[in-house]
Amino acid sequence: MTIVLDGTGLTCQDVHRAAHGAGVVLGSLERAEAAWRTARSLHGPLYGRTTGVGANKGIAVESAGLDLLRSHAGGAGPRVGRPRARAALVVRLNQLLAGGSGLDPALLPVLAEVINRGLTPPIRAYGALGTGDLTALATTALCLLGEIAWVAPGRRFSRGARRENPRRETARPAAGRDAPRFALASEDALPFISSGAATLADAALAVHRLRVLLDAAVAVAAHSFRAIEASPEPLAEAVQRPGNQRAVAARLRELVGPTAPARVQDPYGYRTLPQVHAAVLDALDRAQEAVTVELNSSPENPLIAGGRAWHNGAFHSAGVALALDALRAGIVQTASLSAARLATLTDPAHTGLLPFLAERPGLSGVMILEYVAHSALADLRHLAAPVTLGTAVLSLGTEDHASFTPQAARAALRAAGPLEAVLACELVAAVRALRQRGLPWDSPLDPAMADRPLDADLGLARSLLPGLGLARTPLPGQHPPGGTSTG
Numbered sequence: 005m006t007i008v009l010d011g012t013g014l015t016c017q018d019v020h021r022a023a024h025g026a027g028v029v030l031g032s033l034e035r036a037e038a039a040w041r042t043a044r045s046l047h048g049p050l051y052g053r054t055t056g057v058g059a060n061k062g063i064a065v066e067s068a069g070l071d072l073l074r075s076h077a078g079g080a081g082p083r084v085g086r087p088r089a090r091a092a093l094v095v096r097l098n099q100l101l102a103g104g105s106g107l108d109p110a111l112l113p114v115l116a117e118v119i120n121r122g123l124t125p126p127i128r129a130y131g132a133l134g135t136g137d138l139t140a141l142a143t144t145a146l147c148l149l150g151e152i153a154w155v156a157p158g159r160r161f162s163r164g165a166r167r168e169n170p171r172r173e174t175a176r177p178a179a180g181r182d183a184p185r186f187a188l189a190s191e192d193a194l195p196f197i198s199s200g201a202a203t204l205a206d207a208a209l210a211v212h213r214l215r216v217l218l219d220a221a222v223a224v225a226a227h228s229f230r231a232i233e234a235s236p237e238p239l240a241e242a243v244q245r246p247g248n249q250r251a252v253a254a255r256l257r258e259l260v261g262p263t264a265p266a267r268v269q270d271p272y273g274y275r276t277l278p279q280v281h282a283a284v285l286d287a288l289d290r291a292q293e294a295v296t297v298e299l300n301s302s303p304e305n306p307l308i309a310g311g312r313a314w315h316n317g318a319f320h321s322a323g324v325a326l327a328l329d330a331l332r333a334g335i336v337q338t339a340s341l342s343a344a345r346l347a348t349l350t351d352p353a354h355t356g357l358l359p360f361l362a363e364r365p366g367l368s369g370v371m372i373l374e375y376v377a378h379s380a381l382a383d384l385r386h387l388a389a390p391v392t393l394g395t396a397v398l399s400l401g402t403e404d405h406a407s408f409t410p411q412a413a414r415a416a417l418r419a420a421g422p423l424e425a426v427l428a429c430e431l432v433a434a435v436r437a438l439r440q441r442g443l444p445w446d447s448p449l450d451p452a453m454a455d456r457p458l459d460a461d462l463g464l465a466r467s468l469l470p471g472l473g474l475a476r477t478p479l480p481g482q483h484p485p486g487g488t489s490t491g
Contacts, residue, residue, distance in 0.1 A: 009094070009116075011035060011102030014299045016215075016292055019208035022094040023087035027120045030112060035103025039308040043106025043191075050313050051306050053191045069193030070149070076197065077146050079131030079139035084202075086157070088417075089124035091205035092140060095299060096196075104302030104309055105195040114148065114186045123147075123154035123184065132203060133396055134321045134407025136303075141197035148186045199303050200321050203410040207295045207324060210416035214335065215288060217423050218281070219473030221338055222252060224427050225277055226259035227434035228345045230443065232354040234274040235265035248289070249282035266354075273344035280341055284334030291327040291416075298324060321409040322392070328412040329390040335419055336381070336388045339426045343377045349433040350374065361436045363453040370433045372458060377429040380422035387415045387422075428465035431472075432458065 007018045010031025022028060049055055055063060057072065083089075097115045100107060118124075125147045131139030146152040188196065228234070237243075239257050244250040256277070269275060298321065306313040348354040350361060350370060362369030391408035398406050435449050447468070450461055 007094075009098045009101055011098055011100075012300050014095070014098045014296075016208040016211045016295060016299075019091050019094060019205060019299070020212040022119070023091035023205070023209060025122075028094060028097070028116050030116050031101065033101065033109050033112060036101055036105070036107070036109040036112060039103045039106045040109050042311055043195075043308045043313070046308075046313055051194070051315055053194065057194060069190030070188070072193045073142045073145045073149070073188075073197070074151075076138045076142035077152070078143065079128030081129035083155075084127050084129055086124050086155075088202070088206060088209065089127050089155075090119065090122075091209055092127065092137070092202035093119050093124070093144070095205045095208070096141065096144075096199055096201035098299060099199055099201060099302060102300060102302045104304045104307045105198070106304075106308035106313075107192045107195040108189065111148070111186050111188070111192070111196075114184050117184045118147075118154065121184070122157040126152065126155050127202065132200070132410040133398070134200065134203075134325060134409035135398070135403055136198060136319055137200050137202035137410070138197050140202040141199060145188055145193065145196050148184070148188060150183070150185050154183050195304060198305055198319065200298075200319060200409065203321065203413045204295060204298050204324070206410070206413035206417050207291070207328060208299060210328070210413060210420065211288065211292045211295055211331075213420045214331070214416065214423070215292070216470050216473050217420060217427065218284060218288060218335075218338065220469040221342065221427055222255050222281065223259060223472035224342070224431045224434065224469070225274075225281075225345065226256055227438065227445065228349060228430060229256065229260045229274060230263065231434045231437035231441065232270070232274075232348055233263055233266040234270045235267060236260065236263055237265070238270075238275045239278065244278055245282075247282065248285040249278045252281045252285070253278040271344060271348055273341045273348060277341060280337050284331070284338045287327070287330040287334040291324075291331045294324045294327040320405075320407065322407055325392050325407050325409040325412045328409075328416045329388075329392050332384075332388040332412075332416055332419055333390070335423055336384050339381050339384050339423055342426050342430045343374070343381055346374060346377055346430045346433055349430070349437050355437050355441070357437065357440050361433060361440060361453075363455065367455050369453075369455065370436060370458065373429040373433055373462075376462070377426045380425035380429075383422040384419055384426075387419045389415075391415070424466045424469060425462070427469060428462045431465045431468070432461045 005021065006027040006029045007022055008029050008031050051057070055065060093115060097112060097119070100112055125140070125144040127140040127143055143152060147154050236257065239253045241250065241253065244253045301318070303319040305319055306315045307318065350359065352359055355361070358365060358369070360369035360371040391412045394408060396406040397403070432449060435445050435447050436453065438445050439451060440453070449464060
């Protein structure tokens with residue numbers, strides 16, 4: 005499939021698809037062309053075009069743009085993965101199509117060719133703050149100029165080369181002599197790098213992946229509901245508030261089906277699930293909205309619009325950082341409930357089975373899953389530390405409130421892994437409990453109950469999560485109306 009980029013309709017899901025191989029097609033270039041014509045007609049001091057940048061904003065310069073790119077390229081740490089680098093290109097191309105940069109629109113088809121040929125810039129992990137992804141985009145610009153090589157699909161470097169001489173990775177062209185090139189003019193340098201496109205790409209990828217996992221979390225919980233015969237009363241429509249809370253409860257009712265509750269009240273992992281999970285979905289909705297707005301906006305400084313240049317601070321991404329902080333905190337709450345349900349699945353008081361769902365008395369069964377889940381949960385708590393409590397002062401105090409939005413986006417992207425691990429632990433235990441109670445679930449998970457390493461089970465369970473997130477019908481093996489426990 006291909007994604008049409010026009011500066012107005014890019015979504016987090018589109019960014020995910022493009023990051024993983026979908027091609028792009030350019031929509032209208034009209035807004036970009038209008039801004040370019042306006043920029044060429046302007047006179048007087050224009051930040052980054054006729055002046056230096058940062059603390060050098062008051063110094064008139066001529067043709068210093070390419071030096072700006074060379075001085076700002078680089079960064080430190082490992083190269084980001086191909087999907088993230090590819091997503092950054094897609095986001096920046098879409099922003100440029102929104103107009104406002106004043107950059108030569110002839111560049112835009114070249115960027116589209118780069119994406120469609122699977123080429124990426126060698127972007128490094130460290131170098132960005134909330135004022136813009138300067139090192140990543142300057143590196144990209146030097147790739148366009150031919151001073152740094154694009155990384156071709158499938159290209160690998162030896163560990164020794166990466167350790168001893170990081171620059172060796174770009175010592176020769178990766179895409180051959182026909183690699184896409186564009187002779188950026190000096191005045192196009194700042195307009196190209198004046199963006200947080202790489203940060204927004206990470207944020208969009210995180211939002212998409214976390215939505216898939218949070219959808220799956222409801223289906224995983226439904227297995228646990230059936231495994232311990234949890235009461236459906238907390239899921240009743242009469243209990244719920246409008247919005248995500250009501251939707252979560254309705255989906256659980258649909259997936260669980262009729263039950264014969266074994267207790268008057270169940271632990272909070274079951275009883276408060278609609279309330280807690282709705283809170284993280286509310287945070288996810290806000291994060292998605294904040295990121296989507298920025299994906300289709302012009303963060304340029306100066307912004308070329310309405311026949312003039314507007315010097316501004318629209319590049320500041322405080323709103324995205326705040327939304328991602330709230331999202332990561334909400335994920336901890338949902339993962340904590342999953343770990344709590346896992347504890348009940350190992351407890352005979354709730355299942356009527358042997359402790360830890362063991363095959364016979366005295367064995368460990370799935371005991372280790374609690375350790376695995378809480379290890380992953382500890383990482384989620386660490387990743388939830390809010391970045392919005394701090395800022396940086398840069399460039400001789402000129403930029404005195406640089407946010408840490410890139411760090412918020414990276415933490416959100418990293419949170420997906422441990423969240424997967426927690427949910428996988430619950431799923432493995434719930435499926436085992438269902439089987440032991442004579443309520444089989446049509447699952448490729450290993451049915452063996454003997455004590456054995458469970459890493460393969462967890463790996464398979466993680467791979468099943470996206471499909472569970474799509475489930476909208478009662479799960480196989482649910483209780484028939486009036487069903488009773490066999491344990």
